[in-house]
Amino acid sequence: MSNLRGRPSKRPKLIQHGGHSASAELHTRHLSFALRSNGGFSLRMSYLPAPAPAIEPAEAPSHVSTEIDPWNEMEHSAIFSPEDLQPVALILTINLQDDPILLWLNERETYLNELLYLEGQGKNDHEACSCRKPSPSFRCQDCFSTELFCHECVLSLHASAPLHRIKEWKDSFFHTTSLKHLGFRIQLGHKPGESCRRPRPAYDNDFIIIDVHSIHEVSLDFCNCKHEAPHFKQLLCARLFPATVTDPRTAATFSVLDLFHLLSFESKVSAYEFYHSLARRTDNTGIRPIRDQYSVFLRIMREWRNLNALKCAGRGHDPAGVDATQEGELAVLCPACPHPGINLPPNWETSDRQWLYAGFFAIDTNFRLKRRLVSSDAKDPGLTHGWGYFVEEHQYKTYLAENSGTVQEKSTCISHNAVNMADTKASKGLAATGVRTIDCARHDMKLPNGVGDLQKGEKYLNMDYIVFSALARFPHLTNVNLSYDFIDLHLIADVTSASFSFAYASLTQIDPSSRKESEQILTV
Structure with missing residues (x-):
């Protein structure tokens, strides 16, 4: 059947079509739905013959011509015979991926059985075991395979995976065991599977490794050959972070440290919960007691964060x-603040x-x-001795101690207890x-x-x-805008041609008693 909305051909057809027969068979459209076994829907559209209704002949108006124009393609293409209208079946499949719970409910028992x-x-x-020995009884919980292996095979297969969890089948169920209990020993300083001529066991043959899967008690040997490295370095080469430098007995894998480092930022999980x-x-x-290494994990994580900061800053x-x-130098700079040679144009x-x-900077305090x-x-x-965001502690405390006798200047604003009650604020303990x-x-x-501790309220000394410690990193700026929550705050600055010059050497020489109303007010 020709398309009634199609573009007329530039070359008209000269074939003349016959008129529509009054006794032509009519067709009706039928829709049927079906639910498939896999949960999908089927939609079937069919055209079926139907009896034609009785129509009385009527004379056409005299002004309407019954002749067909052979040059009008749109006119004669709209007239078709009943044979052109064949039964058509259209099947539409609707995928139920947008409702997977309904599909899962049909297979819930299968999931449970598996x-x-x-x-x-x-x-x-x-x-039998892969080595043909009968009755294998050991399975690894962390390997991809679910096969059972014999005692010798499970040890050889885990030469490069010494921290996998092993279970043993006996008494009609799986019992928790370990590679250490099966006689496996981790050898440092050599390739997996190689033995050392002079191995040195860890202290009391007791070593703990904190990993992503669990907290493992393992048997570990250090290399004691002629050119052996320090024990803590051998652990680092195996991607194990030692808890101490001398005679380490506990270590954490790099994987678990990376995981907690990420979770502490994304999910805000604490070290205790992790x-x-x-x-x-x-x-x-709760049947088997777990060795408490929580304080050790805190110390390792603190050192791990410091090393990552040094590595990211290129200090290595x-x-x-x-x-x-x-x-x-370890702080991350604001990418939008003005930094000459980085994001400022020449001249x-x-x-x-x-x-x-x-520069637009804000000052605030958190008393919590x-x-x-x-x-x-x-x-x-x-x-970090002032390498990051906090001020250098020794110089900071020295400055506060030298000016501890200075009386705090009272604020003339109303309800500024943070300043007026700084000397009386409770700070015991x-x-x-x-x-x-x-x-x-x-x-x-x-x-x-730009971060520092406070001892008693918001004192001008602190x-x-x-x-000035924060602004000392911006000596090139000629315009500095500071905002604070009260306006009668005076900062001591060397003002020369509307330029502020700051130096670390002058920080400890600030005289807090030289505050006057004529000093430059930087707070807005």
Whole structure:
């Protein structure tokens, strides 16, 4: 049948069609639906013959011509014979992928049977081991295969996977066992499967490895050959992070450290919850006691984060070593703040639109971040000496100690207890009563050396040092905009031709008693 809406041919057809017969057979359209066994729907459309209704002949109006124009393709193509209208079947299949629960309900019992099937021997019942030994009884929970192996085969197959979990079939069910219980020993300093001529077992033949799967007790041997490396270095070469440098007895795999590092940012999971989840994976019944290595895991994770910060900052490629790291060098810079040589055009200093290259910074304090006085720097030293976001601790405390007798200047604004009651704020048993930060006001990123602890409220002593420590990294800026929650805050600055010059050497020489109303007010 010709398409009534088609474009007329440029070459008209000269074939004349006959008229429509009054006794032509009519057709009706029928739709039928069917549900398939796989859950899909079928839609069938058919044209079936139907008796023609009785139509009385009527005379055509005199002004209407009954002749057919042979040159009008649209006219004669609209007239067709009943033979042109053949029965047509159209099948439409609707996929139920948008409703997978309905499909799963039909197979729920199959799923359950397969789970129970794997709790037993499964297809390996009464089958021999791959080495032809009868009655294999060991299965690995972490290998892809679900086969059962004999004692010798399961040890040889795990030469490169010493932290897999093993179960043994006896008494009609699987018992939890370990490679250590089967006699497997991890040899460091050599390739998997190789033996050392002078192996040295770990202390008391007891070593613990914290992994993603569980907390393992393993038998581990260090290499004691002629050119052996220190024990902690042998562990690092095997991607095991030792808990101590001397005589390590506990280590964590790089995989579990990477996993927790990511989860702590994405899911905000704490180290306590993460470690005890690993303990539950090791034994969720409470029958077997799990060695408590939570404090060890905290120490390892702290060192791991510090090493990753140094690696990301490229400190491992400096010939001068890690100790040559400069203050604030490990911090991530705000990509939108003005940084000469990075995101500023050449000769930006001579531009008449200096407002484009101005810095916008915000100052604020969080009094909920308290820290109790439970340790000391001698017992718990810091790992970054001003290399990141916090100010350098020694210079900061020295400045505060030298000016501890300064009386806090009272604020003339109303309800600013953070300043007026700074000297009377309760701080017993606290090493810090809050944290002061300097941020990029537009992109909410902390500035390097722009974070510091507070001892008693928002004292000007703390604020001056922290602000100048952060602004010391922007000596090139000629326009600095600072925002704070009260306006009568005075900052001491060297103002020369509307330019602020800052230097680390002058931070400890700030005289807090020289505040005057004529000082430059930077707060807006």
